[in-house]
Amino acid sequence: METRPDPGTLTAEALAGAFRDGTTSAADTVAAVLARIARVDGAVNAFTDVLCERATARAAALDVARARGEPLGPLAGVPFAVKNLFDIAGLPTRAGSRINRTRAPADRDGALVRRMEAAGAILVGALNMGEYAYDFTGENVHDGPTRNPHDLGHMSGGSSGGSGGAVGAGLVPIALGSDTNGSIRVPSAFCGCFGLKPTYGRLTRAGSFPFVGSLDHLGPMARSVTDLALSYDAMQGPDPDDPVATERPPEPTLPGLAEGVDGLRVAVAGGYFSRGGDPEAFEAVAQVARALDCTRRVEIPEAARARAAAYLITAAEGAALHLDRLRHQGHAFDPAVRDRLIAGAMIPAPLVERAQRFRRWYRAAVLDLFRDVDVILAPATPCRAPRSGQTTFVLDGVTLPVRANIGVFTQPISFIGLPVVAVPVRLDEGLPLGVQVIAAPWREDLALRVAHRLERDGIVRAPVANL
């Protein structure tokens, strides 16, 4: 009878501790994780590449390092995986596409992969995603959909669907994703994980395939807040290879994680963020607010317009990135992505510039709110995960297309680069919901502290799916 927990279902914190104190070897952990992926991932379809040889060799090297008494990083012995838009040495960076598979293999790992491994983590694979990250569903016409590990008939959310699926299914404790308009926060909500979308510019994007340069962020997803902080801290730091990466030195969050929420001014986002979704999406926010004794409300001004502006900029910048591929390889795209990108290429420039100018106004207006509050709560999605293949849903009595509307609550936040921790709420035995814990620029520490307190008190939790 199996009595030891499957390592893939443990947290990074627990795995790193077991490796440090000699309870387990990295080789045993990696072997067990690879076996679980082989057993479970056929149903979830989170992985597009499993790096058995590389991970096994890396684990053996870590075991040797430990035996020699060499210093061990904070993530030593912890397996992780990355959305397949991160460069992995030896693989073409497909970014969910068919077209990119003919690219030359990457000659080295992306910057965040290198930083994770420098902290002792072990890369075990690349993860499924929506084509070129232009997606909220987790579906992919080339590789098939990532299925929601909590109910295989439902969407994982996207575009970091494989990341959400792998973490929710207990295949790895930490996965890296990208978030342009909600692509970390949406799959975190649907798959019941924690996700951190840091401040724009905080984590280097060097060695990852871009989508919308002025909106792209990278970040971790995990089943505990401590694991988010461990991986986030390991990945911080300037990088001249990313032109928008901050020059700020790393600001570690783990040491202050348990400081609690006393003195923090927390408010619920009203107005736009309190309508246009299922009642349970707002109940999830209310549950979190009650746990924090939060009665305050703030109105994020012009959020609907901010979403519209983000939508425009995404389509236009994305089209600019892919213009040559649209010219020469149009038939090789996912049709839904291609048709949006072609339309994006045709938006007259003044309309896009106007959206950028509005962004300036909106940023100043939202930053004003942070004079009076430290953290703002909002739903992550307007509903629980829709069924796989579902194309419309009814929100507030209005029938809307699923693809375009899953991100209604995430887009106005990433539009101005605010840091967010998505926390998973289980209102009942049904699928999870997510709440955005939003802070001022560069205050990831506050969002993580709030998330940690909620986790400690059992208000938010990320149990491994029963597969």
Add this chain to the structure above:
Amino acid sequence: MSEQNDTPPAGDLDTYIAAAAGLLSIPLDPAWMGAVGSNLAVLRAAADQVGAFPLPDEAEPAPVYEA
């Protein structure tokens, strides 16, 4: 706040799409026209929504997000 929309009617989207595709050197499969048109109409509506917000001439884009 004014919601007045100064932008002209959308006009014939199909004509615009065909002309723009030529300008951009994107070979358009006729089968894609409908979906491209639908997407462009959504983008146009988004642009109208943004454009209805009055901005001073001094409101330049701010691609730097330092607090």
